Amino acid sequence: MKQRYLPLTATILIFILSYALCVAQYPNMLSTRVIGNLLTDNAFLGIAAVGMTFVILSGGIDLSIGAVIAFTGVFLAVVLEHGGMHPLTAFALVLTITTLFGALMGAIIHYLEMPAFIVTLAGMFLARGMAFVLSIDSIPIKHPFYATLKGLYYKLPGGGRITLIGGLMLLVFAVGILIAHRTRFGTNVYALGGGAPTAKLMGVPVAGTTIRIYAFSGLLAGLSGIVFSLYTSAGYSLAAVGVELDAITAVVIGGTLLTGGSGFVAGTLVGIFIQGLIQTYITFDGTLSSWWTKILIGLLLFAFILLQKGIIHLSRPDRQHA
């Protein structure tokens, strides 16, 4: 039982430690402004990463989310700027599309017994391709409703702001945690990650669960796309390239086991914070190049994989692994 919490505890400790180190060097990093920006800047990544957590907990992978975010942004820009639709209608429409898109991938993965990797890769090409077909240019979104939404924030003491999208990310994480640990669906996801044949024997509806997992990931990728379009006020088909990798990285750093079946949605949030912290530190430092972000995150990813391996190894001393 204790070992289950070990990766999560390690993640939280690393976050607190590195944040303390950052503050020791730049005391300003403790301000609510920085914390507010940390939430706002990583909101779209965080929301998408919640969906990715469920997919990985079930033992799958979703490579399409970056492309779905780009598609959502371009779709919104086109219908708002050229179609004259109200943003709320457009939001509902695009979320329906991305949810169905995810459900379709889930159905193909289950019924045609194909690896999730290649199905979602095809989904990535398809979504990115649809974004290109809609428009290859970056379209600015100038709808007044967007300005209203961007103006909504909760002011923290010290000048920091929790913006609408930053708050939305926290809400999505809260809902994700509830779904993972307090619903039948969540239990089924964990069971599926433990092994599909076993889950089937236990009476888990494998088909329905698989389809719902990818539909959920599609829904959150769509929501992330909406947040991204609010964040950038534009739709661009080349946007959000590689977000799926950042999301997978956050999930791994958050302590979720990549073979599925074990992990926490809350860990992913800390994983997002650690990635954001590295970026913020590099901005504060000013002399380090931004490509250090990638190298540091790569190293961190490696360290966490080793940590997980070590924990698994220690927890099964009787089993010789090949």
Next chain:
Amino acid sequence: MTSIGRTYLMRLLPQLIALATVLIGISIVFPGFLNLEIQNDRLYGSLIDILNRGAPVVLLAIGMTVVIATKGIDLSVGAVMAICGAVSASLITSGHSLAETLLITLSVGVFCGIWNGILVAVLDIQPIIATLVLMVAGRGIAQLITEGAILTFNDPGLIFIGSGSFAGLPMPVVTWLIFGIIVALLVRQTALGMLIEAIGVNRQASTLSGVFTPVLLIAAYVLSGLCAAIAGVIAAADIRGADANNAGLWLELDAILAVVVGGTSLLGGRFSIAASVLGAIIIQSINTGILLSGFPPEFNLIIKAAIIVFILVLQSPRFRSAFTFVNIPRAAGKPTEREAK
């Protein structure tokens, strides 16, 4: 020759038919498409162009095939291409000879392969995640080497690798032909190919039956790293510069696609280098065809996605069992959705 040659041909038949269909389709729309001409002792034409443009993906697909045959996957090849392109450009501009440059660059590729191989074979990490580490960090490392700029060079020797010609063929084509033949002979004229397939089918069983699994697994990733290094040098030599941001970007996905189009299952086991090379050429032909047709290039990705889905559906065990009458009694005995509810 006879029976082995025939089974070999039968294996490649679907890919050859697919390639012929694509090429005939394009040449119906563009009558001059299949024309070849010789200028300055070199062959020119759209067909040669396809072979030349496809060189990086063909090379990556060769290494990827062997990795996938061991039930692995190598996501880092694009990043390794960027690293090796950056290494070769920075070495040649800092005054090293061509031979030194190539030797060090290829060693860097081999080193990247050893890194991935150790993670997979010794630390027993899932291949997707093991190679993800280098995929995330690799592009940063490449940018560190080029210091964020596009490093240009004008060494005639290095440029020759990208745009020179030998025996009437462009150098990249000559390179992948020779490299592909060496790898294919290496795995098929020895027991190596069979051992690799054994690992892909069941790693534990092959270890127990005496196959030295870790060494072979590492060797597979080393081959993939080496292929990526050669592809990286070709890509850099082609544009006469190393671009850490865009060199080999998303080519890992094209390479995986080429292997899948070539009929090698992502679940490991049987593989064919020749089929993967054909797969890469089919993809390049489709790209060139779409480009020539004046069809908006925006549709490129959608058509690619449609092709993957189509080929995967044909390959899926469900689909096959539904169309093979012999399998029906066996399929009925398997647990179905009825039990899964």
